[in-house]
Amino acid sequence: MSASTHVLEIDGLTLGLPRVTRPVLDGVDLTVGVSEIVALVGESGSGKSMTLRTALGLLPRQASVEGLVRVAGENVLMMTPARLRRLRAGTVSMIFQDPRAGINPLRRLGDFLTESARVNGGADGVQPMARARHLLAAVGLTDRVLHQYPHELSGGMLQRIMIASALMNDPGLLLCDEPTTALDVTTQAEIVALLTDLRDRFGTGMLFVTHDLGLAAAISDRVFVMYAGRIVEHGQAASLFATPRHPYTAALLRSTPRLEAPGQRLDAIPGQPPDLHARLPGCPFAARCAHAIERCRAERPEPDGGVACHRAGELVLANVQEGDRSRG
Template sequence: MTPVLEIEGLRLALPDTARPVLAGVDLTVGAGETVALVGESGSGKTLTSRAALGLLPRGAMATGRVKVDGADVLTMNRGALRSLRAGTAAMIFQDPRAAINPLRRIGDFLTESLRVNSGHSRASAQARAVELLEAVGLTSRVLRQYPHQLSGGMLQRVMIASALMVEPRLLLADEPTTALDVTTQAEIVALLTELRERFGTGLLFVTHDLGLAAAISDRVYVMYAGLVMETATARELFVRPRHPYAAALLGAIPALEGPRSTPAAIPGQAPGLDVELPGCPFAARCAHAVERCAAEPPPLVDGVACHLVPGSVHG
């Protein structure tokens, strides 16, 4: 499977922090593949996905490689980045109301990229917008409406249509269902799956919801404190997690079947950027940790970064 996104050794440092925000991330997304990026808030999921578009915080120092369709984003000038965002890759942001100008009609928002960046006429751009609105379950009537006239679910569908206007090779979805009810979440997940299959787009799906990750992804990366702790196929990860952090995340999911019990909470909290981490970043919260874990960072070997886990945390 040809990668549309290749991240190799990505390190991202911010001024006045004790450790990097991203400390050597490796990740790939193939054409037509859905990859989920999961972990607690502050683990680096969003920054990893935004790096694929060159959307880095002010003052950030990035090293490593971030290749989209073979081109390294970290070495691009402004013109190349503009072209990348106008055609090769697109992002669905978490809050659609923050990403759409409330003073403009939906039709203007959808067609602007084609008219300005690709030289399409207004008529051809509008025809493409109607086609994609229908693909996401909306009618052409939406083109004449303003954002405040649409529900949150409808606006997220507009955002998906907007991201697909230029037929991107890579689609980045940053927790696109967080503010939606469960029914609408299921509809959006089904829609993204259908559109990925229809357009052959590689999809990086950022979420803290492991249930959603299981439902939509082919492969999963589990992040913690700027590092990948485990990567595996969705089935492998959810059936037999190997890293203690991945197992703890799965153990914290409430059970829908069987006897009622309180989900097992992960003790402590994720480390802040003011805390140096000489060893495994999860060591202070890990029930399996030994002295070596706090002193020596484990490499990612065979998809898992743990000194104590050659095969599984369960055996």
């Protein structure tokens, strides 16, 4: 995919904070293309949401930042506050995990939906309220909700309102920060289908942050696996989940429930993710990895063919041979 087709490019992003030992984000490289859904997965605290927020220029105070974050070809990290406000009101939008935390409970939903469009002087010449009605229909709601307050709607309906609000100004990039976590399974499936349909209809690129690998497999074109602020593996969703090459990716998959194996005991990843005060001279996963050798603890693995693991080739070959023996 050429650079001109990317709506988001993150190149060598490193973010540090005062009074911590290691970077929160450590050399992150990531891209999202036009009409592409990219999933960013990993355990809580791995840096997923922080990566996502850099695309909006939402950085912690006193943060030190290196690298590039380009949205529609412009470096977000070099933007003025006024330019950032215009970016957030048009080029890029975000769907937060908890819709009730992002909507003013004292205002009617019609006011909430049309606020950003009014600030921008309307969306593509269409009156804000007419645009809101169009998007409500796209997310499966009637314009009755324009006159309602947030407490009158269910969580699933409010999340649809958040999606409609995020699309008010036709953003080229949609950031989704675990938008289905607080929803029941049925509503979650509806939201996933809705986002996929909206991608197809509006051509929006999406960065979808989740810790749910099943959800990532269902919705994404490509997947980036993050651990301790680093991308440890990335690739096409189907191939990455079928043949994971990094031990961390494989461990995440083994700990995910599967419909074809109901009642089967799930594997747990031993230990805990490293905290921000731990020095990581080698692979950040080495302390929890059953395949780690001394080199893993001492030398940082650089990405090679989409995976950052010293033993990736050996482990993939071993898995293939094991599969051949089981079939024989």
